[in-house]
Amino acid sequence: MIARGTWIALVAALSIALVPALGIAQEDARxxxxxxxxxxxxxxYDAAIEQWTRAYELDPRPLLQxxxxxxxxxxxxxxxxxxALELYLERADPNDxxxxxARARVSALRERVGRTSVRVTGGPEGATILVxxxxxxxxxxPDPIQVSPGSHRIAVRAxxxxxxxxxxxxxxxxxxxxxxxxxPSSGGAQVAQGGDELPVVPIILFSAGGAALIAGAVMGGVALSDAENAPGRDSPEADAARGLALGADITMGAGVALAAAGLIVLLVADSGGGEDREPERISLAPWGGASGGGVAVAGSF
Incomplete structure (x- = not known):
């Protein structure tokens, strides 16, 4: 068991050994x-920041901040x-x-940061601004866009x-x-034009086809009624009813063909294509005969 006097001697020796080390640390911070x-x-200023930051790590005195x-x-x-000023205000003596x-400078610096900005002028309306x-x-x-001081990349897309x-x-x-x-970009302009024009063609074809089908159905109904009221199969009234029925068949056939053409155009438009793609060419040729009629559709896509 170590005597009390021995403990005192050890503590004293340790204190003597630590004093130079503490003095060296303080001296290094100074x-x-x-x-x-x-x-x-x-x-x-970069070197000053480096030295003062290292000094603060050894001796965290608020004034260094x-x-x-x-x-x-x-x-x-x-x-x-x-x-740095906020750290100083947090840790410094209130009577410093x-x-x-420091408080006045914090307010002034915050105001300056608020004025740091970019102002974007020009460009098409509705374009997206990216910072x-x-x-x-x-x-x-027109209002300034607040940013931090330094380098920034500005992009505008439309x-x-x-x-x-x-x-x-x-x-x-x-x-x-x-x-x-x-x-304007050539590719973007063509896409925009295509988006405006392509849907019009199938809409017209669908509308015309529907109208033809309705007209054909009406004509067929009138032809059937006239045939029933005709005095005989060889009478002029019966011949007129048969002619009207043929016209109804041709008209309804044309309606079906027009609707089919509209569907083809719509499918081709949805499939897209490169900038060099030739425009679609569609030709409609009506046909008819004793057995019926319709519309022949020919085109290049």
């Missing part, structure tokens, strides 16, 4: 702080400057003489137009205008 001061005075905020502000890193200055890939509204947008892209550097507290100049 050295790093002084190096940071020298770098700051020479305009090397106050100094760091100044270096960050000089580099235009306003959000980092605000964060720099408190009021660094994020949707930020539609054109026209159907039927080639995409507009631009890389801009926005200084802290400033607004940068981005003038959009978009040219």
């Amino acid at each position: 050295t790093l702080f002084q190096r940071g001061q020298t770098a700051y005075s020479q305009g090397d 106050f100094n760091l905020s100044q270096a960050y502000e000089r580099l235009g890193r306003l959000e980092d400057a605000i964060h 003489e720099h408190q009021s200055d 660094d890939g994020e949707d930020r509204g539609r054109t026209p947008r 159907q039927g137009y080639a995409e507009f892209t631009s890389s801009v550097v926005v200084p802290a507290g400033q607004s940068v205008d981005v003038a959009v100049d978009m040219q």
